[in-house]
Amino acid sequence: MTTHPGTTASVTCSALGFGWPDGTPVFDGLQTSFGPGRTGLIGLNGSGKSTLLKLIAGELTPTSGSVRTQGEVGYLPQNITLDTGRRVDDVLGIAATRAALHAIEAGDTAEEHFTAVGDDWDVEERATATLGSLGLGHIGLDRTVGEISGGESVLLRLAALLLARPEVLLLDEPTNNLDLYARRRLHQAVAAWSGVLIVVSHDRELLDLADQIADLRAGTITWYGGNFTDYEEALAAQQEAAERTVRAAESDVRRQKRDLADAQMKLARRKRYGQKMNESKREPKIVMGLRKQQAEVSAGKHRGLHEERLAGAKDRLDEALEAVRDDDEIRIDLPHTAVPAGRTVLTLRDATLRHGARVEGGFDVHGPERVALLGRNGAGKTTLLRTLAGELDPVEGEASAQVPLRFLPQRLDVLEDTLSVAGNVARFAPTATNNQIRARLAHFLFRGARADQNAGTLSGGERFRATLATLMLAEPAPQLLMLDEPTNNLDMASVRKLTSALDSYRGALLVASHDVPFLRSIGITRWMLLDGGLHETDPDAEDLLT
Template sequence: MASLEYSMTNINLVVKDMSFVLPDGRTLFSALNEQFDLRPTGLVGRNGIGKTVLAKLLAGLLEPGTGYCRCAGSVHYLAQHVGFSRGSTVADLAGVRHRLDALCRIESGSIAAEDFEALGDHWDLCKRLQNELERNHLGYLHADTPVDMLSGGEEMRVSLIGAMLSDADFLILDEPSNHLDRPNRQALIEQLQRWSRGLIVVSHDRQLLESMERIVELSPQGLRSYGGNYSFYVETRAHERQSAQQTLDECKLERQRQERVMRKHSLRQEQRQARGNRQGKESNQAKILLDRQKERSEVSSGSLRQKQAITRARLDQRVREAANHVEDESHVTLHAIPVTRIAKRCVAELDNVILPHLEGDTRTISLTIGGQQRIGIIGPNGCGKSTLLRVLAGKAVPVSGTCLVTPEYAYLDQRLEQLDSEKTVLEQLQIANPTATESDLRMRLAQVGLEAHKITTPSGLLSGGERLKGALACVLYADSPPQLLLLDEPTNHLDLMSVQALEIMLRGYKGALVVVSHDDVFLKNIELTDHVCATEHGWRLQCPSLSGLHPSEIVH
């Protein structure tokens, strides 16, 4: 009872029978009900399900169609993309510029009421901002530091500092770790762990979700709370899927059994009716008696058909209800990658290559990539990871050195520029695999999660996740699959289920693989053979199972 009273007294945000209708008239979701307390909560769900809209509803930035969302205190919402005009500073990014300006005017002699009202009780705001910057290892920044000088990771962390300085009772963060490198992702997690009030994080970042105390999933069935971190959520969902599938299988078997019973009853009814008709004719009964017997038989047959129709409808309804609880995973079913020829012994070789547009020790690299080697390129933003991939792909020319790469390679950059935005994914896959039938290609695209109307839509109109799935299908389901696959941050636009599907696909790929990613869980799950790490001493080769590096593992 004590734990129940605690949870009830700490509920800060309540969602009741809430729905939202899109401008085109489609209902995004309806009848949502949930309670959010002070536990750090991760909000998950498939792309397009409405997580960002829900986050804005929770923050009071949108109005629901029906129902309501109420918070016992103030809410601060931090969007995925923080846009600021040229000339903005750290103070603007932290959302404290107006207060600091008011403080400056007061210190210069202003007695304007609006300045005192804007400042409120935040007389020590300048000091608090600098203390928070130092606390979060950003002490080299100041209130007047131009935003143009900040990296993407620094921008997000400064924005989060501003959210914390807002003294909000609830923080709602939308994909805060997107595009952050490994150090900044870890710093973000540590920063959030110091927050003691309400917190909702919309994310596909499994490492970040693992630090949450609760996961809430948004699905077509509504909101469902799981009282644990991401690992607990995954385990519970697996049990639920297994139980739901078992229930569906049992309902289908019961429907088949009942169908057999009803067919037997119908056959017996027909046999009795035929026997009665035959006996009536053989006994030379009067026509009026035969007609009455026929009428009774037809009534009996009609009654049986009606009862069986009701039974079938009830059984079909049970199957439909059971099927509704089985998650439709057809869109993440993937074929094995048919690399037909044995991979070459060496698919790429860099000899004393100096990478363009870089300074420092990671500017130079020598590296040989074997035919079945699987490499993760790891390092902070700006160290040259994407540049290294672009050199391997022939998209950037090295300053000096030799770069030899098999012509049988495929490269997918973060913007997926390989896709023709004016052509459909189906058209582009047909070009890549002219020997396959259209029906086979349609099936494969459907199984990587592209609906029928999406594969006939110009790829430039698709979402980021849809475009990535289409691009991967065009590469991996080509008539001649690549011997070397180069991927730059492939998980950036994918939801959790699609990331897991991508992991399955890449584990099945038997060629050489080079991947740039900040997602540690993803890199672990695709079974890499090596890491190439950017360090202060240059690039170093490391086995993923090792915790340290040895001098012999230096990539010169």
């Protein structure tokens, strides 16, 4: 990594190559650059987004080529672990400066204190202002990390980066595990950023703040101007054009096949005619031999021309197919999950939950309602779902479901890692035949040998899809489905697959999530806020930020 003071900040990857020690390649000759502005770096799970950020940050070393940066780099990794004993000012990187400042204020005029402070006499005011801008104004500089929540520790690490004023800021899934309040604070910080910013995220609202989208696919980056919504529109237009090209190429292949078949028929007729002439000996033998030789040469050229044309048409079809993305959607009919509109499927009465959450009065879910559960990190959303699922007993009150239910937890520990995908479904649907299971799994995009993969070998997105299939295909069919932060760590393609699967589900749905665009996409009918009690809310309400 090199720094060039006084120049425009940028990141340049030149013939960048990287592979893991086991030989798995990630990049081979990647050429790209990032300039000023906010870039949303997107791609499928496993495409190398986090690896690229680590290469830019200097945490990984290229196996070939280079990464050059102009400007200081600040990096917020996806998984942050902070020592719970560290003080807030230490995490912010200002502990030494503060100590020197306080010593001077106490009358100690030693030269080392003035050297430590330098020109940063307002360091405490800047730190407090930065914390306040991220909704952390209530956190004192002398508190320890162990006294704040996990979401607050992510924002604290971001505050440290903002205080350091890097010219290049790298954010890897910064909104993972952040509640709605913290997400919006982070969104505001990103919107105000003026340097080079590269953010890897599946948070649609965050990606809609981007100035450009970098789509990482098969080791290559394709650039799109505008935010994520603009990218989707451009991609849809591209895919429509690509599909038209595929249809034209398929038509050409069919035409070339017909032409080749016609040519072969004509040649066969000529051959039969020549054989008849030879048998009847109507012409001298030398003449017939010459005719046969000429016919064979002509036939070979004719056949070769049509075969060449057919091969060319097939090549054009293959090229056209490569431009069409595999965006298979999950489409399955689940009639047994249907619930009549008036039926009560879930009841909660004057419940006190573990860890102190309290639900006064009653809360019922009727028919195929789709209910979103919002609340700050630590408010008790997961505890509430686990109580409703019967995994925890309420301390007081009543919590019960009147229909078959299934619960998809954040940790995705429903699957047996040593069993195949089909084997896991069979555990939950014991009366289904192997053929029935495989037919149903095909609708969840586990076709053929993919259904035989062991659960322990699946990628994050595949594991989520297999877990969803296992629960939705269970016996008896679930008429209440509860999901806890289902979009965490899913790429955008996997989120679309989840949305399409839920479109097929006819039962009641209760979803705890901070991802408001996702919640809107699945047709939420009621928004509930868990904040001491449980009450209806508006996800756009300004008071959710306070």
